[in-house]
Amino acid sequence: MKIEKLTPAFKDYLWGGTKLRDVYRKPCDFDKVAESWELSTHPAGESRISGGEFDGMTLNEYFKAHPEVLGENVRRFDNFPVLIKLIDAKSPLSIQVHPSDEYALEHEHEYGKTEMWYIVDCDPGASLYFGVNRAITPEEFRKRIEDNTVEEVLNRAQVHPGDVFFIEAGTLHAIGAGILICEIQQNSNCTYRVYDYGRLGADGKPRELHIEKALAVSKLTPAEGAGAVPEEKAISGGSAARLGQCKYFTTDRYTVDSEICLDVGGCSFMSLTAVKGSGQIIGPENTVEFATGDTVFIPADTGAVTVKGKSALVAVSVKGE
Structure with a gap:
């Protein structure tokens, strides 16, 4: 089988910038190009084959026609296990958390999400949130969400190109402004929004929060694996x-x-x-x-x-x- 170049699906979330189009030459005419889903079989945004015999075919169609291209290790999964994105955060993303497979399958009927971030580029002084900075109780967590002080108990990490963050399901996190990331994640789109800085969505209304579900899945002790520099x-x-x-x-x-x-x-x-x-x-x-x-x-x-x-x-x- 031949090597295939892919064409991504795009997302125009309100926090996105224009680097993916203007710097990385992505063929998208959105005003904001927040994400490109580079390797995706997820129904919310499938990537496609670009050029050659299978030009225009979705990855799902390609994999169904030629399952041998996946390899032996992929057969143990019910669906294709990986989703890869490029993310351009001009503004900060909401503080959020992803559930485990067990919780997500029971409550959302899809898999949970463990993911990792590779910092491709960032503005000087850019930072993100990764876990909590000390152990907190569910009661304190809820109160801080309600009184808009949740950022005070989150671990803020400055970032540099080449840094790596491994984010297990249940870890509170948020990409900060001025960061471009390559995200490798489970093939899931299940996210619980905890805090959104009081922003309004495209409809002029505050974006939905998922506080009860976030309380059920969040790990409220400091996380490991923040900002690791890989050994070359x-x-x-x-x-x-x-x-x-x-x-x-x-x-x-x-x-x-x-x-x-x-x-x-x-x-x-x-x-x-x-x-x-x-x-x-x-x-x-x-x-x-x-x-x-x-x-x-x-x-x-x-x-x-x-x-x-x-x-x-x-x-x-x-x-x-």
């Missing part, structure tokens, strides 16, 4: 770093100085999102050109793949249990 290891032609891993996805960063070789075996597909630079991805059957912001899908069992050029790539696959 030299490989031929560049370097590699493990960014994060869970049962749903494994994420690596490859820095290409000239040319690197990757092996995509039968256990899992590999996706590559270019967060910097440009080049070529050369497989046994075809070659795909890429630039900053592009995402490609490499089918399982492709074998040896060569990446040429000068770039930084976020690679996602699914490892065995």
Whole structure:
């Protein structure tokens, strides 16, 4: 099977900016391009194949026609386990939390969401919220939401390009203003909004909060894994770093100085999102050109793949249990 370039779905949430269109060349005419769903089978925004034999086909259609491209490790899941986004936060996102699989399946009839953030770019001094800064009780949490002081008990972390945050289900969080993120997450769109700074939605009304559900799923003790700087290891032609891993996805960063070789075996597909630079991805059957912001899908069992050029790539696959 050939390597496929993808076209994302887009979201125009009120906090979004224009970098994805103006800097990363995303073909979208929204006034605000808050998110591009780069690798997605979720019904709220499916990505598509761009060019070649399957041009215009949704990923769901492609996977149903050719399930072998997913790899052995994906077969244990009821649905495709991963969703990858680029997120441009011109304004801060709401303070929110995602439920576990168990809670979400019972109450929302979809899976929960564990996710990770890779900071692609940010304004000087930009920050985000990650967990609480001390243990709090559910009663204090509720009161602080009601009297608009919840930010006082959240852990604020300054960010820099290359930082990594692993956000387990139940962790309170919010992306701050001036941050561009590559988000790798479970294939879910289940979010409970806790606090939204008093903002109004497009209809002129305050956006809905989900306080009772948030109280039921939030972890109210400080979280681990904030702002980790991944360890870089030299490989031929560049370097590699493990960014994060869970049962749903494994994420690596490859820095290409000239040319690197990757092996995509039968256990899992590999996706590559270019967060910097440009080049070529050369497989046994075809070659795909890429630039900053592009995402490609490499089918399982492709074998040896060569990446040429000068770039930084976020690679996602699914490892065995």
